[in-house]
Amino acid sequence: MNWQQLYSTRRTGSENKSTTYSDALRTSFLRDYDRIIFSSPFRRLQNKTQVFPLPGSVFVHNRLTHSLEVASVGRSLGKAVGDALAAKYPNEGEDFKEFYKYELPSVIAAGCLAHDIGNPPFGHSGEDAIRTFFRDLTGEAKQRFESQLTPNQQRDFLYFEGNANAFRTLTKSFGENTTGGFRLTYATLASIIKYPSDSLSGFNKQQLVTKKSGFFDSEINTYQHIAQELGIPQLEPGKNIYARHPFVYLVEAADDICYRVIDFEDAHRLNIISINTLKDLFLAFFNEGEGYDARERVEETYNKISDDNKKVEFLRARLINLLINRVSTVFMQKEAELLSGTVKKALIDYLPERELKLIKSIDDFSVAHIYNHRSVVEIEIAGYNVIGELLKEFFNAVVTPTSAKSFKLLQLISKQFVVTGQPDKLYEDTQSVVDFIAGMTDLYAVDIFRKVTGITFPKIR
Structure with a gap:
């Protein structure tokens, strides 16, 4: 890969049009x-769970606020790396300088905005609920699922992945005559594909690029066009496994930084962790700092703040700034490997050993006290039940579309998610059902669940 080819302005749905745009x-x-x-x-991300249940009397992050904050961090990472690349290659021309010095921050920020746009309701438990439903199929539904779908198509559901669904959400024009979905540039779309492999090749943790999947069977051709345009190499002949686009590492790093730090802030507001615990974990990053990042300087300002929430906000801001600087430095150190597609870990995993141990301490504490907190477990269980029941009702309606109940249920699916009812379109119809459910907010999913199961009755409108 080369930096000159990695920032094409070509868009999905406009492949045959000029790639330039002259708006001043x-x-x-x-x-x-x-x-x-x-x-x-x-916008629907505002009512999708990040970690803690929504809504609540105490403000916590949802998917939308999380995505906005990741975009802010991503923009800073893009600026730091873009300035470094523009300075390192001063003879590459004005277009090169213009993109890396001024445009890369927008690409990374846009990728960060979109990185969770394909996630279903109820956090990661929503993904698990979809996978579990299809793995537990029985009878005629299972027989048709296995006989009419290719192995790769089956794995799109058996290993449903929010990352791949984000790419689908952004590139598919649901029910519309136009093509290309959001019609984003190839550079922005490539920046969100953390695992550039299909479902059949993915979920193999021996390689970073196949840890999960990045596109469904239905979007393979779209990704192949992007890879060809941007010069992203195919890693294994005959398999849909590609190298990561270098920009992916910046989007991933912004997310890695934010969720580690912000989840702690939310946990403090909910009285799950104490201010002293958070202080000890965060301030330790500055033990060997100098100047602006010297511990005594950070701690001096911290001690002048009286409100505990403001103390946490201050430490959060300083730690994010420190990690942005560290990660952008790692990116430039790994430049040759990034371009050859041989970087094997996330950028944050290449930090110095001392800082890696501190990050592990945060991760260990989060697993023990945040991600397994009672309220988090409760929302995950609710997600399993709600999404599992909705899939049971709507998928069965797709499998047996001629029954009276199925006819009624299919009328509830938004028209943008086309269900043909044709026997040879089971993959496409199943995708429409999953598109419909995965796009729901938490509250809408609960509302539909209650209505289709008869727990509550709809009001006449």
């Missing part, structure tokens, strides 16, 4: 950001 106010990459932030799927 909004460049191609700023338009990507705007298209995402004004979209319905992005």
Whole structure:
């Protein structure tokens, strides 16, 4: 891969049109950001669980606020790396300088905005609920699922992945005559594909690129076009396994930084962890700092703040700033490996040993006290039940579309998610059901669940 080819402005749905855009106010990459932030799927993230249940009397992050904060960190990472690349290659021309010095931050910020846009309701338990439903199929439903879907298509559901669903959400024009979905640039789309492999090749943790999957069977051709345009190499002949686009590492790093730090802030607001525990874990990062990052300087300012929540906000900001600087330095150190597609870990995993131990301490504490907190477990169980029951009702309606109940149920699916009812379209119809359910907010999923199961009755509107 080479830096000159990795920032194409070509868009899905406009492959045969000019790749330039002359608007003096909004460049191609700023338009990507705007298209995402004004979209319905992005707005719905405001009622999707990040970690803790929503809504509550105490503010905690949802998927939308998390994505906005990741975008802010991603923009800073893009700026740091873009400036470094522009300075390192001063003879590459004005287009090169313009992109890396001024446009890369917009690409990374847009990728960060979209990184969770394919996640179903109820956090990661929503993904697990979808997988579990299809793995537990029995009878005629299982027989048709296994006989009419290819192995790769089956694994799209058996190993349902929010990352792959994000790519589908952004590139498919659901029920519309136009093509290309959000019509984002190839550069922005490539930046969110953390695991550039299909479902059949994915979920093999021996390689970073196959740890999960990045695109469903239905979007393979779309990704192949992007890979060809940007010069992303195929790693294994005959298999849909590709190298990661270098920008992916920056989007991933922004997410890695935010969730580790912000989940602690939420846990403190909910009185799950004490201010002293958070202080000890966060301040330890500055033990060997100098100047602005010297521990005594950070602690001096911290001690002047009287409100505990403000203390946490201060430490959060300082730690995020420190990690942005560390990660952007690692990116430039790994430049040759990034371009050859041989980087084997996330950028944050290449930090110095001392800082890695501190990050592990945060991870261990989070697993023990945050991610297994009672309220988190309760929302996960609710997610299993709600999504599992919705899939049971709507998938069975797809399998037996002629029954009276199925006919009624299929009328509840939004028209943008087309269910044909044709026997040879089981993959496409199943995708429409999953698209419908995965796009729901937490509250809407609960509302539909109650209505289709008869727990509550709808009001006449």
